[in-house]
Amino acid sequence: LTDQNYAIGIDLGGTFIKTAVVTANGNVLHKHQIDTPTTRKPDDIIKIMSNLVSELLEKYPQAIGIGIGSPGLVDKERNLIRESPNFPSWINVPLRQAIADHVHLPVFLENDVNCFGLAEHRWGAGEGTKYMLALALGTGVGGAVIIEGKLYRGCSGSAGELGHISVDRNGPQCLCGNLGCLERYLGNSWFLEAASEELSDPSLQSPVEVSERAKNGDRKAVQFLEGRGEILGSGCVSLMNIFDPEMIVIGGGLSKVGEPLFNGIWKIVRERAYASLAKKIKIVPAKLGTTAGALGAAAVGFEAGESQ
Numbered sequence: 188l189t190d191q192n193y194a195i196g197i198d199l200g201g202t203f204i205k206t207a208v209v210t211a212n213g214n215v216l217h218k219h220q221i222d223t224p225t226t227r228k229p230d231d232i233i234k235i236m237s238n239l240v241s242e243l244l245e246k247y248p249q250a251i252g253i254g255i256g257s258p259g260l261v262d263k264e265r266n267l268i269r270e271s272p273n274f275p276s277w278i279n280v281p282l283r284q285a286i287a288d289h290v291h292l293p294v295f296l297e298n299d300v301n302c303f304g305l306a307e308h309r310w311g312a313g314e315g316t317k318y319m320l321a322l323a324l325g326t327g328v329g330g331a332v333i334i335e336g337k338l339y340r341g342c343s344g345s346a347g348e349l350g351h352i353s354v355d356r357n358g359p360q361c362l363c364g365n366l367g368c369l370e371r372y373l374g375n376s377w378f379l380e381a382a383s384e385e386l387s388d389p390s391l392q393s394p395v396e397v398s399e400r401a402k403n404g405d406r407k408a409v410q411f412l413e414g415r416g417e418i419l420g421s422g423c424v425s426l427m428n429i430f431d432p433e434m435i436v437i438g439g440g441l442s443k444v445g446e447p448l449f450n451g452i453w454k455i456v457r458e459r460a461y462a463s464l465a466k467k468i469k470i471v472p473a474k475l476g477t478t479a480g481a482l483g484a485a486a487v488g489f490e491a492g493e494s495q
């Protein structure tokens with residue numbers, strides 16, 4: 188595959204629907220975003236997505252596949268969105284088929300964090316690796332697992348929920364049912380709740396504010412971020428023991444709080460992982476930014492096109 192081939196990616200998010208057209212070499216021919224309709228109803232969203240696809244296919248008729256990234260649990264066999272935290276009214280929505288009805292191309296549906304991981308593996312921080320994990324620190328904490336260069340999906344398509352590794356079996360209750368999950372400490376709202384408490388400031392609005400304070404020399408802010416990094420580091424040690432990856436890529440809004448978070452991760456990894464694993468592991472921030480989801484959906488589109 189060369190720059191002659193390209194695929195279309197659509198990243199369905201709670202706030203934006205992002206599109207990208209990408210060549211096999213990772214050249215982005217097109218990227219765009221529109222607001223997700225506030226109704227968030229399946230019919231409205233399917234209509235908008237079908238129109239976007241038609242417009243893109245007029246401009247890029249040679250596309251070999253279409254990938255759709257969606258939050259929530261994606262049923263690989265039936266190609267449904269089983270349930271999605273961003274779209275509470277979506278139960279078993281046949282999104283893939285609804286889009287496929289409009290086009291003569293293979294269409295693939297994939298979980299959005301898996302798309303992010305695929306993009307970072309194919310064209311981003313993990314380019315050239317064979318064994319890579321990705322963690323996305325956003326509203327929730329998502330993950331993706333690349334084994335021998337391929338996305339690992341598990342028996343029902345739900346593998347890679349790395350944010351629901353428990354780091355304290357008596358820890359706080361997570362929405363998934365487990366206790367003490369990584370997500371429960373690093374998901375946006377939990378992170379902010381803990382930050383507000385530890386910094387005694389209920390006005391904190393975003394993780395970036397905490398990192399601003401850390402940069403300005405607020406020791407409490409630095410300590411808080413390092414502490415969250417240590418929690419994440421503890422999860423990374425478990426992941427290293429399971430997967431022996433070359434690299435763990437950390438993305439999402441929270442990855443931008445920077446150095447103190449990574450210092451905390453490394454502290455725990457050096458203390459607690461097998462020395463031989465700790466020596467060679469790379470733990471790095473994601474590279475592709477906020478379009479990674481749409482790029483990864485295009486990567487899924489390539490997979491779909493290639494398998495035809």
Ligand SMILES: [Zn+2]
Binds near residue numbers: 351361363365368370
């Ligand atoms: Zn959980």
